[in-house]
Amino acid sequence: MIVVLMGYMGSGKSTIGKKLATLLNYDFLDLDDFISENENSSILSIFKEKGEIYFRKKETESLKEIIDSKENVVLGLGGGTPCYGNNLSLLKNGKNVITFYLKLSIKNLAERLRTERDERPLISHLTSEEELLEFIGKHLFERAPYYSQADYNINADDKSKKDILENILMHLI
Template identity: 75%
Template sequence: VVLIGYMGSGKSTIGKELAILLSYNFLDLDDYISEREETTITDIFKEKGEIYFRKKETEYLNEIINSLDNVVLALGGGTPCYGNNLSVIKKSENIISVYLKLSIPLLAKRLFPERGNRPLISHLKSEEELIEFIGKHLFERSPFYAKADYIINTDYKSKKDILEAILMQLI
C-alpha cells in the first residue's frame, strides 16, 4: 500500500497504524533515503540540491517496490510528481495507492509550527505565505495525486475514521 499526499497530510502517522492493522512493515521513503544517504533530507537539499534528491528518491522508490512485499510505504509529498515515479506505482499490480487529501487551511495549520524541519517551506514567515505556497503547490501536484487508486478526504476525520476508510477500500 502506497500512501501519497501533500506534506503534513498524515502519510507517516496513518501509514504506521495501517501497517500494524495489516501486519505489514512500514516504510517512510524520506526516512529510507536519509538512512541510505547517511544524512538528513534537509542536508541533502542544502548540500546536493533538489535534483540530486529527486534522482535518489526515484532510485530508492524502485528499490523498495522491486524488493519488498507487505509494506505500507509513505511517499514524500513530491514523489509522485517527479520522473516516472507515478507510472512505476500505477503499473505495479501489487500496489494499491491511496491519496490522503487534506484541505489547504488544515495543511497550513499543521505545517506552520514544524516548517523548520521541512526544507521546502522553512523560509516562509507567516501562515498566510504558507497558505499561498501550499495552494500553488497543490495546484501543480493535485493532478498527480488524483491518479491514486483511492482518494480519502481526511478533513476533520479521526485517525480511526481514516484507517477504516482505507481498510474499506482494501477489502
C-alpha cells in the first residue's frame, strides 16, 4: 500500500508521515526530497534555474514512478502536487494508493508557518501577519477543491500528533 498525505505547507505531512511510516513499518518518502535527489539540486534551485514548468513535469514523473514502483510507503506530497497536471488522477487511480488530506484552518497554518518563513520560498517575501493570512487564504481557496478529493479528510486543527495518527490508522485498518 502507498499512504499519501496531502495538504498545505505546514499541515504536518512530513512530521505525521514519518511517525506513521514508523508505526506501519513502512518507508517514508517526501516527494520534494525524491525530486531533489534525482535532480541533484534543491527545489529552490530547480525553480530558479529551470522554472516551475520544468519542476511540475518532474513532479508528475516522480509521482508516477513512485506509484508504479513502490509499496509499503508513506508519501508526503508537496503542497501543490495534487493541483497540477494529472497528479490527482494518478493518485486516485493508483493501485493500492490511499490518500489523506491533513486539513488545517488558515489561522493555524499561519501560526505554524510564521516562524518558518525563511525556509519556505513561497512565503519568504511576506513581511506582515496580514500578508501571510491573505496569502494562505488565497492558496487554500484555490487548492481546497483538489485536497478535498482525498479518500479521507483529517481535521488536524487543535489535534495532537497522536490523535491525528490514530485517526489515520482507523481508516487503514
